[in-house]
Amino acid sequence: MTTDHYIALSAILFSLGAFGMLFRRNAIVVFMCVELMLNASNLAFVAFARMHGNLEGQVFAFFTMVVAAAEVVVGLAIIVVIFRTRRSASVDEPSLLRF
Amino acid sequence: MTVTLAAQNAGEAAVFWICGALAVLGAMGMLFSRKAVHSALFLAMTMINLAILYVSLSAPFLGMVQVIVYTGAIMMLFLFVLMVVGVDSSDSLIETVKNQRAPAILFGLGFGVLLVGILGQGTRDLPVGSLEEANSVTGGNLQGLAELIFTQYVFAFEVTSTLLITAALGAMILTHQQHYEPKATQRELSQARFKGPHPSALPPPGTFARHNAVDTPALLPDGSVAEISVPRPMALRETPVDRVDVEEVDEVAAGHDIVVDELGAATDDTSGEER
Numbered sequence: 091m092t093t094d095h096y097i098a099l100s101a102i103l104f105s106l107g108a109f110g111m112l113f114r115r116n117a118i119v120v121f122m123c124v125e126l127m128l129n130a131s132n133l134a135f136v137a138f139a140r141m142h143g144n145l146e147g148q149v150f151a152f153f154t155m156v157v158a159a160a161e162v163v164v165g166l167a168i169i170v171v172i173f174r175t176r177r178s179a180s181v182d183e184p185s186l187l188r189f
Numbered sequence: 190m191t192v193t194l195a196a197q198n199a200g201e202a203a204v205f206w207i208c209g210a211l212a213v214l215g216a217m218g219m220l221f222s223r224k225a226v227h228s229a230l231f232l233a234m235t236m237i238n239l240a241i242l243y244v245s246l247s248a249p250f251l252g253m254v255q256v257i258v259y260t261g262a263i264m265m266l267f268l269f270v271l272m273v274v275g276v277d278s279s280d281s282l283i284e285t286v287k288n289q290r291a292p293a294i295l296f297g298l299g300f301g302v303l304l305v306g307i308l309g310q311g312t313r314d315l316p317v318g319s320l321e322e323a324n325s326v327t328g329g330n331l332q333g334l335a336e337l338i339f340t341q342y343v344f345a346f347e348v349t350s351t352l353l354i355t356a357a358l359g360a361m362i363l364t365h366q367q368h369y370e371p372k373a374t375q376r377e378l379s380q381a382r383f384k385g386p387h388p389s390a391l392p393p394p395g396t397f398a399r400h401n402a403v404d405t406p407a408l409l410p411d412g413s414v415a416e417i418s419v420p421r422p423m424a425l426r427e428t429p430v431d432r433v434d435v436e437e438v439d440e441v442a443a444g445h446d447i448v449v450d451e452l453g454a455a456t457d458d459t460s461g462e463e464r
Contacts, residue, residue, distance in 0.1 A: 091202050092316070094309075096246070099209045101304040103235070106216040109297025113290070118225050118271060122232045125263065126216055129239055132255075136248045141318040145333045148248050149342055152334065155251075155258055156349045160356035162263050166270045167363040173274045174366075 096137035103130035117169050117181050121162070128158045204245045212238040225271050233264045247320040250331045392418040 103126060110123035132151040139147025172178075215235030219228045236259045243252035320330070327333045338346050373381075382388060392415055395407035407418035 091198060091205055093318070095205060095209075096242075097308050098305060099205075099212070099242075101308050102213055102301065103216055105297065105301030105304050106213070106220060108300050109293070110220045112293035112297055113220065116225050118267065118274065119219070119228050122219060122228055122267065125259075126219065126232065126235065129236060129259070132251075133239055133242065136243055136246050136251060139248070140246050140320050141316065143318045143320060144323050145320070145330075145337055148251055148330075148334055149337045151248075151251055152254065152338070153342075153345060153349060155254060156353065159258060159263060160352050162266060163356045163360045164363070166266060167360040170270060170273055171363050 093137050093141045097134055100130045100134040100137070103127075103133070115180050117172070118166075120181055121165055121169070124165075125158065125162065128154060201245050204241060208238040208241045208245075211235075212242070226268070229264055229267045229271060232267075233260045236260045236264065247324065248330065250334055387417075394418050394420075 107123045107126035107130060110126070111120055114120055114123065132154050135147040135151040135154070137147075139145060139151075212235045215231045215233075215238065218231035219235065222228050222231060236255060240252045240255035240260070243249075243255055324330050324333055327336050392407050394403050395401070395405045395415075395418065397405065404419055406414045406416060409415045
């Protein structure tokens with residue numbers, strides 16, 4: 091087991107999340123993809139912390155989790171508000187600003 | 190420590206390959222399941238597997254936080270919001286933005302290849318290292334993390350608390366519904382009711398031998414279905430109106446000496462004793 095394995099897994103999960111953000115259109119699923127990307131970066135942080143033999147990477151992963159929690163709270167509140175006014179959770183729906 | 194280093198490495202490799210594969214499978218399931226609830230459950234699976242990986246990477250505290258905060262709190266918040274927004278809000282297959290899907294697939298694949306390729310170039314055979322020393326200085330993983338958070342990163346920690354409070358306030362303000370007109374009084378409500386088509390209470394849903402759910406419509410004296418007897422949210426769910434089988438009612442009535450007259454109204458002199 092080398093650190094490379096963990097970093098490759100993290101990269102795969104991150105690109106799956108990025109792909110989902112482009113591909114899916116339900117706003118909640120897009121949010122889940124953001125969470126997946128944050129988790130992938132956390133995995134990289136923890137793997138590098140182990141490689142360097144100090145705990146700072148784990149501290150950063152911890153702060154990432156806190157920020158992700160705050161982000162989810164506000165983001166989901168915004169989705170609920172959008173759903174209330176537009177009766178839809180699709181990210182393509184508010185496309186009136188095009189052109 | 191009775192476990193040899195080789196056995197430890199083999200165990201870690203097994204955990205990595207099993208949990209890593211399951212995490213990737215969960216991520217794929219999240220991407221390709223049509224219903225948002227299934228996506229949420231698949232994501233929870235990915236997160237639990239990542240928590241196991243954290244523990245095997247000698248980060249037991251982060252593993253526990255991952256389970257409690259991510260799968261326990263954040264994913265449940267997602268499920269709550271799905272409940273509000275509508276569980277069956279699945280993606281439609283019609284493209285609103287023209288020709289968006291093919292470039293999305295292309296960019297997604299390209300990004301993945303690029304990322305894995307760059308990382309493969311940059312990090313080749315990096316040692317896995319060990320946290321034993323860092324963990325043992327202060328007596329454990331949790332103690333070591335606590336020392337770092339509350340000394341070197343204490344300002345960042347305080348800022349995060351501000352961020353959390355701001356996020357909580359923001360969520361409350363965003364989801365707060367404002368009343369733009371005063372709430373209707375009881376007097377106004379009753380006046381509106383007497384002006385409307387139904388001054389009395391609406392008929393209750395039907396109670397039959399085989400069905401007594403709230404979405405079972407009652408029958409009118411002529412045998413037709415009284416749609417008004419079903420609550421409106423239930424009716425929106427495409428209630429099977431033919432759930433009440435008039436022939437079945439007749440059949441049951443025939444077996445019980447119930448006299449069903451031409452209008453379908455039943456007179457039964459034994460029903461009082463049966464109950």
